[in-house]
Amino acid sequence: MTDEDSRYEAVRSRDARFDGAFFFAVETTGIYCRPSCPAVTPKRHNVRFFATAAAAQGSGFRACRRCRPDAVPGSAEWNVRADVVGRAMRMIADGVVDREGVAGLAARLGYSGRQVQRQLTGELGAGPVALARAQRAHAARVLLQTTGLPVTRIAFASGFASVRQFNDTVRAVYAATPSELRAAAPRAGRASRRTPTPAAGIPLRLAHRGPYQAGPVFDLLEHEAVEGVEDITGRPGARTYRRTLRLPHGTAIAAVGERPGTPRTGTGAHPGGWLDARVHLTDLRDLTTAVQRLRRLFDLDADPYAVDERLGADARLAPLVAARPGLRSPGAADPDELAVRALVGRDEAARLVQRYGKRLDAPCGSLTHLFPEPGVLAGAEPDGTLGALTAALADGAVRLGPGADRDAARDALAAVPGLDARTAAAIRTRALGDPDVAPPGPALPDSWRPWRSYALNHLRAAGELEYR
Incomplete structure (x- = not known):
């Protein structure tokens, strides 16, 4: 458009x-x-x-x-694009500018701050500071309307450097003071603020565009859940997925609901909406980052219309797309963790968690640990492919974060001793959120490009391929 x-x-x-x-x-x-x-x-x-x-x-x-x-959901373009602008947008969404400034963003991209400013402004009409400011304003509105936190705490939790900057931005963006914005909250938001916070967590609606097939996503998460780090409860159609998160300033426990009544097949799939979530943070400054990691895990910024239009034109895939419009390609809440799990499998990952994972200060039911960091695993079990992969993740030879260069990551994964091509493809699909990955084997039709990752998920959901 x-x-x-x-x-x-x-x-x-x-x-x-x-x-x-x-x-x-x-x-x-x-x-x-x-x-x-x-x-x-x-x-x-x-x-x-x-x-x-x-x-x-x-x-x-x-x-x-x-x-x-x-x-609204973020533009699907930023997840698809592998160029500097796409990488920059993914990192800004993850809070890099708030934590490290424009200089930090530029260094991660390998460009000067002036070059990054010029490219973003030329294409998007706004530089990195303005883009981060808009994101902070949205985080502030969510906290104002869903929590009872004092305005001063919300200002800094949203990433603002001062209360004055917070007040000025809220007025400019919403034409209202923070107090007026809080008073205008929907009734559900006002009710939730009566609950003490942050112990009760922050309720969120994770918006998506178009139909969303929640069932296959929750099926996959249930199939691969690692004890101590994740759990999933409830009956199909109304399940709740929970997991621990390691974040820049602290930790979190996040819960996301499948939404009762969300169809598990294409019939009646709602044409847009949200997944209900609740995030318990040890440091409120991590809100934006936690939300973005959940969005990537559940692939909530995808454009299902573009995907379904292309894949639905293929004779083999057409009935699968018709049965499951809006099928997603799940990503990862922690790319480094996903890489290790793709290599070792669920049971071995659970062993690594119990032996090397950091125990939560306040465990919540079956959620007791954070997944061990690559540096810890590289030091504890340095041999074999696991040792080689975790060492490469720890020293930056393999970079899988939200702004990673996908081509460079592909080449770096290929250089890890013992890492087979199928595992590398799984890492690229999930950890990097690459929408167009084809694993080794029979060539996939060019007509499936640039959505081959989604095409394979349709085949898996239909039982024509197995989940690894």
């Missing part, structure tokens, strides 16, 4: 397929919205289009209170 007339038609038809792909602003009202906003469609000559919410905010527009454009 690069043509502005086409974008306007999407706005006129309130097409939710493009929520997050672009934003539109109305010059006569000073408000920006998502394409599916239910408000009266503005006249074409009053509309401006932006690639990001940050760009709209930087041009002086405020977020619509009706459609809440800051709450």
